[in-house]
Amino acid sequence: MNKIKETQYASHLFIFIMLGLGLPLWWKTTEVYRQELPYKDVESLRESFQIVQEVRLILKVKSINGGELAKVIAKECSLPGKFSVVVTPSNYSVEDETLSYLALNLEDFDASLPELEHYHLQIIEVDKSEKPVVLGRRRNLFFEKKTSLNLLAAVIRSILAEEGPTSVVNQDFDGTSDLWNQLSKLRRFASSSFLNVLFTFSNPDPELFDIDWPIEAAIEEYLQPFADNLKDIVDIRPSSQHIYFAPLGVTPRKALHGDGYEISTDLSLLINPLESKLGEQVLPGPTANLVLLVPPARFHPLHLKNRENSDSFIVHRWGGIAFYNPPKDSNGTHWIDMQPVMETFIGQLRLLIGLDIKLPKDVARISLNEKAIADWEVDYLLRLKTIENIAYSTKAIKSLTALLETITNIVISNDVASNVSSSLESIKKSSRLFEKGMLKESYKESLAASERADAAFFDPSMLALLYFPSDQKYAIYVPLFLPVGIPVLLSTWSLLKSFFASSKTEKSNINEQKEKHHQD
Secondary structure, X not given: OHHHHHHHHHHHHHHHHHHHHHHHHHHHHOOOOEOOOOHXXXXXXHHHOOOOEEEEEEEEEOOOOHHHHHHHHHHHHOEOOOEEEEEEEEEOOXXXXXXXXXXXXXXXXXXXXXXXXXXXXXXXXXXXXXXXXXXXXXXXXXXXXXXXXXXXXXXXXXXXXXXOOOOOOOOOOOOOOHHHHHHOOOOOOOOOOEEEEEEXXXXXXXXXXXXXXXXXXXXXXXXXXXXXXXXXXXXXXXXXXXXXXXXXXXXXXXXXXXXXXXXXXXXXXXHHHHHHHHOHHHOOOOEEEEEEEOOOHHHOOEEEOOOOOOXXXXXXXXXXXXXXOOOOOOXXXXXXXXXXHHHHHHHHHHHHHOOOOOOOOOEEEOOOOOOOOOHHHHHHHHHHHHHHHHHHHHHHHHHHHHHHHHOOOOXXXXXXXXXXXXXXXXXXXXXXXXXXXXXXXXXXXXXXXXXXXXXXXXXXXXXXXXXXXXXXXXXXXXXXXXXXXXXXXXXXXXXXXXXXXXXXXXXXHHHHHHHHHHHO
């Protein structure tokens, strides 16, 4: 009898341990760690956020009513959901009159004007200019008295990045809206804190063409001033290399007119033989490849047949290629004139970083010379890149939070939660700074938001249990209990039957003894 009770107690203790300790421990150890995310704040981004930048302009006039013109410009250039233009009118000061009188031309006048401190653009009336509207190297726009108001407003809207996506609130975050398509333009590189620029000189026949390529001096003379003016947007990191014996990749055809050969189609095939030799993969981050390609001697001279009548072309988000045909009668080492080469490369680089501004026909620009970029173009890029980063970051963290709400067994680590929260705060801060017209500070915050959103979205820890759903978890762990659970249940049932049977037998024996005693 005692042995049966001990067995019962052991069985009951085992069941208690299994259900009271084993099952909770198993449940806890198979639980997916999910840090809390700011779902409501992310969801409210599109509903409660609108970015309208305050653009401050100053209007300097000589012979016209500045107050009336300022009101009209403010009305024509203010775009709902994009810009709130504030125009401050003023007359020429004595200093302005003096500078205008001493300047030999608009170029000198533009260079002599002081830097703007509290305004984004200075609109200045002049007596005579090359075109009705002339854009300076600084933040100056010159116009004649007879200039059409529609033309003046169109130019201002163009240089304020009118075509850029400057409103987050009305976007459709399914990736199909016009604004999002503008963000996804294939030509320009995505925003980054730095951009590698790899200059490559490809000579397929070095035994026939002995060419010297003074790229180091050219980088210092032509690229460095351009890079210095972009330091608030991107850190340009130049490097250079020579490659030899790379095949052309296509077979040019004989030119229909004149001597030489030409290529009109399949330009992308020129890249394939080069990419295996470029070595761009050793450079961290995005890389713009700028290749100066000498054609093989049997296809000399080689030209591109295109609308631009140019021997260069751009490959979206990759770089650009330019052909160089050395003189046939050159003896000894041939030195390349790097000025036209670098002008072509910098022109390609401008387009690759997003400087593709379409201006009306009756607009002239003062030559950029060594700067290669105007101050108002830097502002244009800051606006465009800031909005691009804000929209991208918003889309990324909204997509991520929607995914994490749908699939509940994805791990949400502390790093992911921290990056999402930081990205959200940077988006809000960047938007506030942008509305105040603080372009540099706003861009830095937007870039931080983009980088943190990327870090959260592509965090490898989220894939740890992605392919381990709950039904598979139960299918794996439940059988582990069966070999133990079934014998325990059977044993318990057998013990219970034995217990009740013995109790019944014992009770029956007691009753028999009582009856027997009663009879006695």
